[in-house]
Amino acid sequence: MKPLPTRSGCCRAPNNNCCSSDAKDAPLVSTSLSFKDRLGGWKVRWGIGRVNYQVEPGLYAVGKPDGDSPVLVSANYKLTFDTLRKNLVGLDCWLLILDTKGVNVWCAAGKKTFGTSELINRLEAVKLSERVRHRKLILPQLGAPGVSAPEIARRAGFSVIYGPVRASDLKAFISSGYQATKEMRTVSFTLRDRLVLTPVELVQAAKKSLSVFGVLFLLNLFAAKPFDVNDFAVCAGTIFIGAVLTPVLLPFIPGRAFAFKGWLLGLCWATLAVGVLGWFAPGRRLFAAGYLLALPAVAAYLAMNFTGSSTYTSPSGVLKEMKIALPLIVISAIVGSALTIIGHLMG
């Protein structure tokens, strides 16, 4: 088994040790993942090296495919590629990997990099019509926002069959003669689906909030240490509420707008934290009020950003939500922060 051709971070040129033997020979890929593959998958879930986690686009072989074997089309994000191949155990098929710049099928379809022209060019580049006798391509259903099946038929002479949403249903789909159940066709957003997305949300939110902690640190240098570990815990807790807890509990939180859901949990957290720390006491109320304004606003903003990771929000809906929520978030955060800082400096 040859090593998998992957793209390195700095150089996008094909790895020379991958397909040196014969250009006509599609690299054979394994259906089992190595420890390195699993580790790589875990790392990108935490946002480490996610942008350059790619495999080389082109034609690959799984098992012993021949001229009658099915052709599965996918993206060159390595996490996508690995998920696909581990679900093809025992199958003989071709994999046609498009250059989606290391982005998964659905997001790439939205940007049209998993798209009609790329597919047509790639079919030409690998000379697929010389390798297979049939004229059928199996595309992931979530590639459909980027690919026009009628255009592929017209311009390339291949008929597009949209396979199931999830790679885990592929074998059942193929063995049933390309019949997908309604369940295979529907995108879900289960607790597990939401949970795997939260590490990246948390890492990104933490990066953004570093500047806030920087400001607090600077204020601490110049004033008589107004902020302490309690303030840090309250702020860090808010980030966790907005970036992790709101996504995880999403369907159970009242309301439909993501910002509202985040704001609600943020308010619960802020009330609890301020109460426990005894900041409702007379003399501290100015700064308690500041926290009650600012923290829910931050949680609302983080939750609103989760619309991009969710599987069911429409751009029209997100725009409507933002037009209402964003001004409130900004005002609430600015006034709240000002009150907190003034309250702290006075206290």
Place this chain on the structure above:
Amino acid sequence: MKMIYLKNVATLSFLAEKCLGCGRCAEVCPHGVFSLADKKAWVVEKDLCMECGACSLNCPAKAIEVNAGVGCASAIIKGWITGSEPSCDRDSGECC
């Protein structure tokens, strides 16, 4: 649990008189918005539409119109700032 986002916002419009009844829309929709009855498609639940544009792009009769795009707040904010179309751009490490 089927999650529904904001009501009455989706820009989906379906022209039944153009429909050829091929069923492609029902095949590609990730939320079961379309169904087929008597060799014609029909919109089952418009509020489930996330405006991905798959149905419109794959309809051979051009019977479906939708303002397709990404339902992602940070992409929209970035679109405002840069003055471009909202897109999930991985270079920023933001969404998707």
